[in-house]
Amino acid sequence: EVHLVESGGVVVQPGGSLRLSCAASGFTFDDYAMHWVRQAPGKGLEWVSLISWDGGSTYYADSVKGRFTISRDNSKNSLYLQMNSLRAEDTALYYCAKDIGGNGPFDYWGQGTLVTVSS
Amino acid sequence: DIQMTQSPSSLSASVGDRVTITCRASQGISNYLAWYQQKPGKVPKLLIYAASTLQSGVPSRFSGSGSGADFTLTISSLQPEDVATYYCQKYNSAPFTFGPGTKVDIK
Numbered sequence: 161e162v163h164l165v166e167s168g169g170v171v172v173q174p175g176g177s178l179r180l181s182c183a184a185s186g187f188t189f190d191d192y193a194m195h196w197v198r199q200a201p202g203k204g205l206e207w208v209s210l211i212s213w214d215g216g217s218t219y220y221a222d223s224v225k226g227r228f229t230i231s232r233d234n235s236k237n238s239l240y241l242q243m244n245s246l247r248a249e250d251t252a253l254y255y256c257a258k259d260i261g262g263n264g265p266f267d268y269w270g271q272g273t274l275v276t277v278s279s
Numbered sequence: 280d281i282q283m284t285q286s287p288s289s290l291s292a293s294v295g296d297r298v299t300i301t302c303r304a305s306q307g308i309s310n311y312l313a314w315y316q317q318k319p320g321k322v323p324k325l326l327i328y329a330a331s332t333l334q335s336g337v338p339s340r341f342s343g344s345g346s347g348a349d350f351t352l353t354i355s356s357l358q359p360e361d362v363a364t365y366y367c368q369k370y371n372s373a374p375f376t377f378g379p380g381t382k383v384d385i386k
Binding site: 195197204205206207210219220221222255260263264265266267269270271272 | 280313315317322323324325328334364366368370372373374375376377378379380
């Protein structure tokens with residue numbers, strides 16, 4: 161059974177940094193691209209970032225480009241999101257999600273980790 | 280970037296009703312369109328991909344259609360457990376933009 165477990169969400173001050181992690185199990189991690197998606201409180205879903213199966217290609221939403229960095233460690237079945245220069249509008253529940261294959265939609269999601277940016 | 284819109288933003292229907300939600304892309308995306316269901320307080324769930332392919336385990340009352348820029352999600356007979364917000368998503372290329380969502384509840 162596929163499991164995705166995010167961690168690292170905390171309350172952080174504006175301008176601060178944070179690294180989120182996602183531990184994956186139940187599938188061959190290095191066969192699939194992975195994504196981060198966020199959802200601000202009471203709002204809709206916003207795609208944040210994609211990393212290819214081997215980490216060789218990465219993509220970002222314009223709202224986070226230059227501030228966030230996605231990475232993965234296939235030896236540890238783990239996905240990461242380094243978040244710098246955090247803003248109040250980055251406050252959200254951050255989900256990691258597994259790509260269905262071939263940069264397709266997302267067939268499995270974690271439960272999310274809450275990031276709150278506030279002074 | 281391609282923008283995604285959905286209509287209506289919310290709807291209320293009776294149990295057993297046929298419900299249709301529309302999603303429109305600002306440019307053609309072929310059939311690279313997915314639908315997700317998010318029940319209150321829960322994680323999003325993939326319902327349909329490639330515009331009309333039902334994800335494994337999804338009830339057959341859900342169906343999708345469309346190609347190019349206009350797509351629809353249909354629930355043939357609304358059930359109480361279908362109360363949720365439904366999102367479309369393009370995935371032909373990054374950014375993998377979601378629509379704003381359609382909230383469905385029971386009248």
